[in-house]
Amino acid sequence: MSADSRTPTALRVDGVSKRYGRTLALDDVNFEVPCRSLFALLGPNGAGKTTLMHILSTLLRPDNGKAFVAGFDTSTQPLSARRKLGIVFQEPSLDDRLSVRENLELHGLVYGVPRKIRRQRIDALMALVELTDWADKPARTLSSGMKRRLEIARALIHDSEILLLDEPTVGLDAQTRERIWHYIRELQRERDITVLVTTHYIEEVEACDQVCVIDRGKVLADGSPAELKQRYGQQLLRVVPKTEADHAALAARYVDRISADRADALILTSDDAFSEGFLAEHGARIRALSIEVPSLNSVFLTLTGREIRDQAASARDQTRAFGKIGGEHTR
Ligand SMILES: Nc1ncnc2c1ncn2[C@@H]1O[C@H](COP(=O)(O)OP(=O)(O)O)[C@@H](O)[C@H]1O
Numbered sequence: 001m002s003a004d005s006r007t008p009t010a011l012r013v014d015g016v017s018k019r020y021g022r023t024l025a026l027d028d029v030n031f032e033v034p035c036r037s038l039f040a041l042l043g044p045n046g047a048g049k050t051t052l053m054h055i056l057s058t059l060l061r062p063d064n065g066k067a068f069v070a071g072f073d074t075s076t077q078p079l080s081a082r083r084k085l086g087i088v089f090q091e092p093s094l095d096d097r098l099s100v101r102e103n104l105e106l107h108g109l110v111y112g113v114p115r116k117i118r119r120q121r122i123d124a125l126m127a128l129v130e131l132t133d134w135a136d137k138p139a140r141t142l143s144s145g146m147k148r149r150l151e152i153a154r155a156l157i158h159d160s161e162i163l164l165l166d167e168p169t170v171g172l173d174a175q176t177r178e179r180i181w182h183y184i185r186e187l188q189r190e191r192d193i194t195v196l197v198t199t200h201y202i203e204e205v206e207a208c209d210q211v212c213v214i215d216r217g218k219v220l221a222d223g224s225p226a227e228l229k230q231r232y233g234q235q236l237l238r239v240v241p242k243t244e245a246d247h248a249a250l251a252a253r254y255v256d257r258i259s260a261d262r263a264d265a266l267i268l269t270s271d272d273a274f275s276e277g278f279l280a281e282h283g284a285r286i287r288a289l290s291i292e293v294p295s296l297n298s299v300f301l302t303l304t305g306r307e308i309r310d311q312a313a314s315a316r317d318q319t320r321a322f323g324k325i326g327g328e329h330t331r
């Protein structure tokens with residue numbers, strides 16, 4: 001399929017709702033993913049991310065609304081939609097007994113990729129995710145991070161132009177998460193594809209082109225990280241009072257602005273005018289003052305009234321994280 005035939009919108013979710021019994025997992029969700037962008041769907045556990053990924057990958061039908069992949073309706077043209085997609089599900093899905101190369105071969109066969117092209121792509125993709133040296137090792141001997149990379153490579157064997165990744169970094173240590181993101185960005189640029197990634201790690205979406213914030217089945221906001229920070233971000237003022245009495249006096253005076261009240265500091269919601277006035281008025285009571293520029297964390301806080309946290313990391317996630325001990329290349 002030539003690049004010219006691509007639609008300007010790679011993925012479109014149009015008023016999609018989905019209910020499981022009493023749980024309304026998705027509630028009138030709307031968003032568009034532009035072609036050739038790195039797009040993040042950010043939300044805490046239970047937000048509805050996986051449900052959306054299943055709908056986009058044609059595994060699940062929405063109760064209401066429509067989802068489109070490269071212009072194909074996932075409900076009425078699922079096969080055409082599927083051809084455009086590479087998918088990495090949240091649940092690991094490698095065949096542990098097969099080697100790295102065999103896992104890739106199998107997927108290429110299933111998608112009917114001709115043998116010669118298959119060989120070339122497998123070699124190129126193994127090189128891209130730095131698994132060439134592991135080509136003949138059984139998948140079970142790879143570390144969690146390497147398995148993730150293999151799954152990402154596998155999703156690209158049929159030359160998909162849209163890649164869906166459901167929580168590709170969940171349960172991995174910080175360094176491995178960074179590497180996975182490095183590959184994702186490199187893939188997106190090098191192959192000029194569209195990538196939709198879900199995550200509940202806020203710091204990860206900082207480098208994405210667009211972010212859609214979702215919570216309890218509803219889209220709360222979308223835009224570039226800079227736009228979101230400008231619209232919903234909150235500047236914070238970190239105040240270190242001189243004495244306990246100063247601390248108490250300031251806390252009482254600004255009770256409506258307290259974002260956090262720590263032993264050594266008061267964190268107040270702020271803006272430029274407030275910070276300047278604050279220093280002028282309370283200079284005598286404070287030991288130190290610093291301004292924290294709006295972060296995506298504060299965006300999430302503004303939108304939901306709570307911080308996004310890894311509250312409910314499941315036992316499975318912990319198992320995955322455990323598999324990581326000893327670094328990236330555990331044998
Ligand atoms: N098969 C299912 N049966 C019943 N409830 C489900 C099922 N799958 C998901 N849910 C519920 O739907 C909501 C959204 O889940 P999910 O899409 O997995 O969210 P996320 O991937 O963001 O963690 C949650 O409340 C979850 O408990």
Ligand SMILES: [Mg+2]
Nearest residue numbers: 049050090167
């Ligand atoms: Mg999920």
